[in-house]
Amino acid sequence: MNPTPRVALIGAGIAGLSCAAQLQQAGLEVSLFDKSRGAGGRMSTRRGDGWQCDHGAQYFTARHPDFRAEVARWQQAGVAALWAPRLWLFDGDSPAGRESTVERFVGIPAMMAPARHLASKLRVHAPASIRQLKCQTQGWQVFSAADGWLETRFAAVLLAVPAPQAAPLLQQPAPELAALAGSAMMRGCWALMLRFATPVDLPFDAAFVNQGPLRWIARNSSKPGRSGEESWLLHACAEWSEAHLEDDSASVAAALLCAFGQLGGPAPQEWTAHRWRYADTEPALAEGCAWRPEIGLGLCGDWLNGGKVEGAWRSGRMLAEQVLRSLARC
DSSP states (O other), X not given: OOOOOEEEEEOOSHHHHHHHXXXXXXXXXXXXXXXXXXXXXTSOEEEETTEEEEOSXXXXXXXXXXXXXXXXXXXXXXXXXXXXXXEEEESSSSOEEEOOOOOEEEESSSTTHHHHHHHTTSEEEOSOOEEEEEEETTEEEEEETTTEEOSOOXXXXXXXXXXXXXXXXXXXXXXXXXXXXXXXXXXXEEEEEEEESSOOOXXXXXXEEOSTTEEEEEEXXXXXXXXXXXXXXXXXXXXXXXXXXXXXXXXXXXXXXXXXXXXXXXOOSEEEEEEEEEEEETTOOOOOOEEXXXXXXEEOSGGGTTSHHHHHHHHHHHHHHHHHHHHHHO
């Protein structure tokens, strides 16, 4: 009787969680590693004393039937809901409200909720920073920054991390996959979380901004399931973020608050800045995922599948399906 295949999956964002869930459901033993304190990746929420704010992904859409079915399961589990904000557009002319037929979903009570829901059924090692991979005759070994080379041997190693983090891990065992990761141009994003003691009197809950340093602003408190003080999120555009990536948070906050003020926003009671070093890919690749069955090494992530939460989830699912087909032939 063949032993249950063990798989190491590095990265517990939506792509990694999607992949791990599918593999575990098929009977594989999956160990999920993430350098952060918990699962979720950019589906992230910052919490403080009496406030919370989603500072990564702001919402997600669901177009593919498989992902729509998954979102329906999240809704049934009480970890996702529709969000219908009053939406505006600032593009240099007069600001205008936008009627949208796009369904926007958010996690409840915070953006990280669907990720935590998936992770609750998986074996997640966090924080665990994997620094090196080694393929031996008995299988793959992974090197943890905290624990050194782990004794467990894995039939496959799958990476669900941003391309610039995947490339150095792949350079020795799979230079062609390292080159694929190196071809993805990921960009940063500055996020600014604002807290207010009283509701902000603005005629919109969210807005796309096509002028100045801002790209997106949102009243986080308008999302379903939120509690605590009024909070808003400002996302800088990719071009401005890249140009100011190494600036200190105070100067970044000053620029973004000035731009918010020009759109009618008041000064907050407090603010918190966060720099996403790898926020999106321009352009995102269309590989879907990458899998090398001859050595048992694979890649998934939004950067491989058009970007966005749905792209990440589907990339993880695609990789899991390819892994399972390969193991079925063994």
